[in-house]
Amino acid sequence: MKEKKYADIIIVGGGPAGLATAYCLQKLNIDCLVVEKNKVGNSWGNMPKYWRVVSPQWTNMLPGSGFPYSSPFSKPWVNSYREYLLQYSKINSIKVHEEINIYNVLQIDNCKKxxxxxxDLDFxxxxIVSATGxxxxxxxxxxxxxxxxSIRSFHVSEYFSPERLKKLFPHCTKILIVGRRVSAGQLLTDLSKHDFSLSISARGSVSPRDGxxxxxxxxxxxxxxxxxKVKLNPNIxxxxFPHMDGGKTEELLKEKIVTVHSNIVGIRDRHVVFEDGASDKFDLIIYATGYKPSLAYLKDIVRFEDDGDMPIIKDMHCSDIENIFFIGLDQIYNFRSxxxxxxxxxxxxxxxxINVALRKIK
Known part of the structure; x- marks a missing residue:
C-alpha cells in the first residue's frame, strides 16, 4: 500500500509560480506542500546554455526577495536564475517533495477533499494549486x-547549445527554424555565431523589436x-506574446543572412514545402513553436475549453470545481500572468x- 501525505494545500509544480505561491501562503501561516516531478527549478536548468531571461532582474524577483540593487536592469542567464530559485526555496524553508509525478486528481470525501x-505516493x-506552467x-x-x-527535427526545448548540436549532428550545415517569437530569435542569434546556413519559416511576418x-x-x-499600467488596472x-529581440537578430534578417520562408506545410524526400509553393532541402529542423499548458493530470476532473488546452478559469479560480486554483498560465489574471x-x-x-477559501472550508 502506498504511503499517503496530507496538507491543507498542495501546490503542483516547483518552478517560480509554485515557489512564489508557497512563500505567500507561508506568510499567512497556511500549511502547504509543493510537489515537483523533477527538481526545483528544473525547467530553467534545462534551458539553452547561452540564453537569458527576457525581462530585467528587478521584474523577476519573487515575493520576499527584495530589490536587486547590484544589477536591477541586467537580464540574468537562465542557469543563474535556476540557482536563484534553489536558494529561494532553501532560504524560505519551502516544503517540497521532488521527483514525484502527479498523474491524476480526483475528488474524495463527498467532494470535500x-x-x-x-x-510512489498519494496526497x-x-x-489544489496548479503551477505546472x-x-x-x-x-x-x-x-x-x-x-x-526524412529530415531530422526536434523542439527547441531539447536544444542546449551550438556546441552540443554540432556533436549530435556533425554533418549538419543547413538548418530551418520554425517560429517567429522570442525563442526563434534567440536560436538565430545563438546559431549565427557558428558555420550554419540558417533559414526561418513563420506563420505571418517576422518582426524583431527595434534594436x-x-x-x-x-x-x-x-x-x-x-x-x-497594471497597478491602475490589475485585470487588464x-x-x-512578445516579438523576438532586435539587435543581432534584426541585423541577420535585414542583411538577408537568414532566409525567410512562409509557413511550413509538408516534408518529403529531405525537402521542406512551404505555403507559397517554394521548396528547399535542409539537414535539420528546429521547432520554436511554443508550448501548451502542462495539465494532463487534471483531465479527469477539470472542464477544458473547446481547444482542449486551457481549463475554464476566472481570476485564477477554476470555474466549475471549487478549490482548484491556477497560476502561471496566459491571461488568467492579466496579460502578464x-x-x-x-x-x-x-x-x-x-x-x-486561498486564505478566504480555506476559511470557508474550515
Missing part, C-alpha cells in the same frame, strides 16, 4: 501535407510603464484568495 495520485488536500509540454504543429521523417538606441530606451522605459488583458513579472504579483493575490 482531493486525492492526487503518483507512482490528500483541501485545495508550460515548459514540460512542448508543441510541434502537425503539417497539412504530412512529414515523411536601435531609440528602441533600447523604449524597452528600458517599458517595464516601469507596465507596472504603473492584451496581447501577451504567464511571465515572471506577472507570476510574482499574481502569487500575492492568489494566496489571499
Amino acid at each position: 482531493f486525492k492526487l495520485t503518483s507512482d 490528500e488536500c483541501k485545495i 508550460y515548459y514540460s509540454n512542448p508543441y510541434i504543429p502537425s503539417l497539412p501535407r504530412g512529414d515523411d521523417d 536601435s538606441f531609440k528602441g533600447k530606451i523604449k524597452d528600458f522605459i517599458y517595464f516601469p510603464y507596465e507596472e504603473l 488583458y492584451a496581447d501577451s 504567464r511571465y515572471l513579472r506577472g507570476i510574482r504579483k499574481d502569487a500575492v493575490v492568489l494566496a489571499n484568495d
Whole structure:
C-alpha cells in the first residue's frame, strides 16, 4: 500500500509560480506542500546554455526577495536564475517533495477533499494549486501535407547549445527554424555565431523589436510603464506574446543572412514545402513553436475549453470545481500572468484568495 501525505494545500509544480505561491501562503501561516516531478527549478536548468531571461532582474524577483540593487536592469542567464530559485526555496524553508509525478486528481470525501495520485505516493488536500506552467509540454504543429521523417527535427526545448548540436549532428550545415517569437530569435542569434546556413519559416511576418538606441530606451522605459499600467488596472488583458529581440537578430534578417520562408506545410524526400509553393532541402529542423499548458493530470476532473488546452478559469479560480486554483498560465489574471513579472504579483493575490477559501472550508 502506498504511503499517503496530507496538507491543507498542495501546490503542483516547483518552478517560480509554485515557489512564489508557497512563500505567500507561508506568510499567512497556511500549511502547504509543493510537489515537483523533477527538481526545483528544473525547467530553467534545462534551458539553452547561452540564453537569458527576457525581462530585467528587478521584474523577476519573487515575493520576499527584495530589490536587486547590484544589477536591477541586467537580464540574468537562465542557469543563474535556476540557482536563484534553489536558494529561494532553501532560504524560505519551502516544503517540497521532488521527483514525484502527479498523474491524476480526483475528488474524495463527498467532494470535500482531493486525492492526487503518483507512482510512489498519494496526497490528500483541501485545495489544489496548479503551477505546472508550460515548459514540460512542448508543441510541434502537425503539417497539412504530412512529414515523411526524412529530415531530422526536434523542439527547441531539447536544444542546449551550438556546441552540443554540432556533436549530435556533425554533418549538419543547413538548418530551418520554425517560429517567429522570442525563442526563434534567440536560436538565430545563438546559431549565427557558428558555420550554419540558417533559414526561418513563420506563420505571418517576422518582426524583431527595434534594436536601435531609440528602441533600447523604449524597452528600458517599458517595464516601469507596465507596472504603473497594471497597478491602475490589475485585470487588464492584451496581447501577451512578445516579438523576438532586435539587435543581432534584426541585423541577420535585414542583411538577408537568414532566409525567410512562409509557413511550413509538408516534408518529403529531405525537402521542406512551404505555403507559397517554394521548396528547399535542409539537414535539420528546429521547432520554436511554443508550448501548451502542462495539465494532463487534471483531465479527469477539470472542464477544458473547446481547444482542449486551457481549463475554464476566472481570476485564477477554476470555474466549475471549487478549490482548484491556477497560476502561471496566459491571461488568467492579466496579460502578464504567464511571465515572471506577472507570476510574482499574481502569487500575492492568489494566496489571499486561498486564505478566504480555506476559511470557508474550515
